[in-house]
Amino acid sequence: MRGTMKNKSPMSKISSAITEIQRIEDLQKRDQWLNRIHPLVKLACTCFYIVCLVSFHPYDIQGVLSMGLYPLILFMAGDLSITDCLRRVRIVLPLVCLIGLFNPIFDRTPMLLFGFVVRAGFVSMLTLILKGVFAVLSSYILIASTSIENLCYAMSLLHLPGILITEILLIYRYVGLLLSETERITQAYSLRAPGQKGVHFKVWGSLAGQLLLRSMDRANDVFDSMSLRGYSSDFRYIKQYVRWRPSDIIYLALWCAVFLFLRNFPLLLLVGSLFI
Amino acid sequence: MGQIEIRNLTFAYKKGADILKDISLSVAPNESVGLVGANGAGKSTLLKVLVGLNMGFSGSVMIDSVPVEKKTLAGIRQKTGYVFQDSDSQLFMTTVGEDVAFGPRNYGLSESEVRARTDAALAETGITHLKDRTIMKLSGGEKKLASIATILSMEPEILLLDEPSITLDPRNRRNIINILNRIQATKIIASHDLDMIMDICSRTILMAGGKIIADGPTDQILRDRELLEGNSLELPLRLQSGSR
Numbered sequence: 001m002r003g004t005m006k007n008k009s010p011m012s013k014i015s016s017a018i019t020e021i022q023r024i025e026d027l028q029k030r031d032q033w034l035n036r037i038h039p040l041v042k043l044a045c046t047c048f049y050i051v052c053l054v055s056f057h058p059y060d061i062q063g064v065l066s067m068g069l070y071p072l073i074l075f076m077a078g079d080l081s082i083t084d085c086l087r088r089v090r091i092v093l094p095l096v097c098l099i100g101l102f103n104p105i106f107d108r109t110p111m112l113l114f115g116f117v118v119r120a121g122f123v124s125m126l127t128l129i130l131k132g133v134f135a136v137l138s139s140y141i142l143i144a145s146t147s148i149e150n151l152c153y154a155m156s157l158l159h160l161p162g163i164l165i166t167e168i169l170l171i172y173r174y175v176g177l178l179l180s181e182t183e184r185i186t187q188a189y190s191l192r193a194p195g196q197k198g199v200h201f202k203v204w205g206s207l208a209g210q211l212l213l214r215s216m217d218r219a220n221d222v223f224d225s226m227s228l229r230g231y232s233s234d235f236r237y238i239k240q241y242v243r244w245r246p247s248d249i250i251y252l253a254l255w256c257a258v259f260l261f262l263r264n265f266p267l268l269l270l271v272g273s274l275f276i
Numbered sequence: 277m278g279q280i281e282i283r284n285l286t287f288a289y290k291k292g293a294d295i296l297k298d299i300s301l302s303v304a305p306n307e308s309v310g311l312v313g314a315n316g317a318g319k320s321t322l323l324k325v326l327v328g329l330n331m332g333f334s335g336s337v338m339i340d341s342v343p344v345e346k347k348t349l350a351g352i353r354q355k356t357g358y359v360f361q362d363s364d365s366q367l368f369m370t371t372v373g374e375d376v377a378f379g380p381r382n383y384g385l386s387e388s389e390v391r392a393r394t395d396a397a398l399a400e401t402g403i404t405h406l407k408d409r410t411i412m413k414l415s416g417g418e419k420k421l422a423s424i425a426t427i428l429s430m431e432p433e434i435l436l437l438d439e440p441s442i443t444l445d446p447r448n449r450r451n452i453i454n455i456l457n458r459i460q461a462t463k464i465i466a467s468h469d470l471d472m473i474m475d476i477c478s479r480t481i482l483m484a485g486g487k488i489i490a491d492g493p494t495d496q497i498l499r500d501r502e503l504l505e506g507n508s509l510e511l512p513l514r515l516q517s518g519s520r
Contacts, residue, residue: 018412022370173368180364180412221365224329228353229430230382237382 017179020088027080027144034078034145038248039154045255046142050135052259058124059111064131066267070255071137078145085140096132100125148172150242153235162233173226174219181214277340278305278355278433278462280326284335287325295321296333297486303462305433310473310494311466313483314508319466320361322483323436326464327358339434354383357427357461361438363419372414372422373398373407379430397429401455417448424455434462441469470498470512482507 028035034042049070056063075082086093107121142151152165185207189199199207230237261267280303287296296318303309311319324330325337328349337344339352360366369375376397380390398404401421406414414422420440427435440456441449453475456463467473473480473494480497482490484507490497497503501511510516 018370018410022410025370025374176368176370176412177364218365221360221362222368225360225366225368226378228327228329228358229379229426230350230354231378232350232382237384241387 018176021175023084024088024144025147028147030079030145032078032145034074034141037145037251038242038244039146039150040157041248041252042142042146043151043154043158045252046138048256049138049259052263053131053134053138055263056127056131058127059120061113061123061127061130062266062268063262064127064134066262067134067259068130069258069262069267071134071141074141075137078141080141080144085137085144089136089140092136093133096136097129099132100128103128149235149238153238153242156233156235166233170219170223173222174215177218177222178211178215181211181218185211185214279303279338279340280434280462280464281338281341282335283337285322285325285333285337286335287321287330287333289330295486296325298335299486299488300335301481301488301491303464305462306460307479308456308463308477309465310470310477310480311464311483312468312470312473312480312498312509313489317483317507318486319483320438321486323358323438323464323466326434326436327353327356329358354430355432356434356436357430357432359423359427359435359437359440361442363416363423366423366426367411367419370410371407372403372409372411372425375411375422376407376425376429379426383430393429393431397425400428400458401425402451416443417445417451420444420448420452421455424452428459432461435459435464437463437465437467439467439469440465441467441472468509470504470509471514474498474512474514482509484508 049067053064053067056067074080075085103121103125104119105121107119107124109120110117111120111123112118113123146154148169152169155165155168156162186199189203189207190196193200280301282299282301285296285299286294288294299322311322313319321330325333326339326344328344328346331346339356342348342352344352367375369378373394377390377394380393385393394407395404398407401424403418403421403425406418406422409418411419411422420443424437424440435456437456440452444452449469449472453472456465456476463476465473465477477494479492480490480494481488482497482503489507490500490503498512499515504511
């Protein structure tokens with residue numbers, strides 16, 4: 001019996017994962033207006049957007065659809081590629097779509113949607129999917145325009161616990177370590193298990209344990225290395241690069257107003273009524 | 277500056293199992309000191325004490341007359357660069373350039389100063405062409421050079437290097453020797469590569485079992501076959517071939 005942990009060309013998988021991280025970091029470093037907005041403003045805006053988004057009634061698909069305005073505008077104005085985004089979040093999207101899959105089975109109440117009679121469960125499923133997709137897209141916009149250090153700095157301004165912020169920052173830094181340790185372990189295994197297509201399930205436990213211990217060891221060294229080069233969780237170095245500007249306040253106020261409007265007024269119906 | 281003063285230093289990871297035992301030594305500014313000894317002699321532990329990675333020691337450790345304590349660590353680490361034995365532990369950013377810039381940026385330098393220091397450190401180590409290279413795609417020698425560059429960009433007054441020539445091919449090893457000889461700073465190099473110590477350090481400290489066994493001019497210590505062999509070491513290769 002063989003497990004599903006395939007060790008087929010682990011190097012290429014790890015390399016492509018690292019390349020992907022680097023591409024996201026390249027996006028974060030662009031000199032775009034969206035990247036220059038204060039990280040706290042972008043974080044607050046994204047959080048408020050998600051709160052407004054999830055607060056829609058399960059049957060209010062038109063309201064949820066109108067919330068697509070935010071990612072749509074930012075993708076266009078921020079010069080972000082929707083294709084790249086969908087490729088990067090392709091693992092998450094099926095999970096998002098799975099939410100509410102059984103709603104049409106359990107909720108058979110008939111209701112009207114865009115002139116068609118459909119099951120209410122079908123509408124709530126679509127609403128859930130849209131909510132999930134929009135939440136993922138808005139998070140992607142935040143990540144693609146804000147470095148992890150700036151994001152953590154924004155969290156520190158919100159007085160989130162320092163240990164939590166440091167954890168988030170270090171997890172990001174340790175992804176590479178984890179990948180390279182995984183590569184070493186799987187290579188060492190495959191060299192001593194020729195002909196096997198995967199890692200035998202009997203050694204999954206010891207391999208995972210080794211991976212954890214080695215990663216912890218190296219993570220400790222990396223933290224030491226960061227500390228020796230002046231890292232501290234107070235983000236004092238970011239303070240001189242990231243400054244408040246009037247446009248940040250305007251950006252936040254504007255989007256909050258838009259979200260509140262979309263939350264309380266049916267934009268699609270209002271637009272539709274102009275043509276009918 | 278770059279002066280180190282250690283008095284009666286004793287350190288243990290676990291109570292009752294001292295790794296460093298009553299060590300006293302002083303290193304003058306711009307002095308190059310080789311730290312040699314068998315595995316487990318306490319070389320790396322001593323270097324880590326100097327930068328405050330190993331705290332909870334007894335005795336006193338002073339860097340430029342400032343005691344190594346929790347509250348003084350930020351200042352001490354700004355002037356003391358530590359190069360890890362394993363380069364993978366040293367490098368954590370995505371690209372070489374970002375990693376080299378990490379230290380200066382953390383210490384609040386302006387972006388133009390950060391860029392200037394990054395470029396200078398990369399040029400000094402001869403890896404300017406690797407600036408945008410992903411860390412994962414570097415060879416062992418390139419990683420070691422990048423590790424040294426990450427420290428040079430902080431312009432340290434004291435440089436502590438743990439086995440800088442380990443896993444390097446002869447060309448990269450010679451390259452690192454040349455770089456270290458060019459750098460004007462106090463240097464303490466822990467290594468088993470006694471030939472490299474002879475090329476860089478004017479003074480050598482021999483450690484065994486957490487104690488200083490000998491401390492003196494490199495030429496004197498590393499030519500003492502009896503002393504070296506009595507402490508699980510051998511004469512440097514160049515002296516071995518010369519004696520045949």
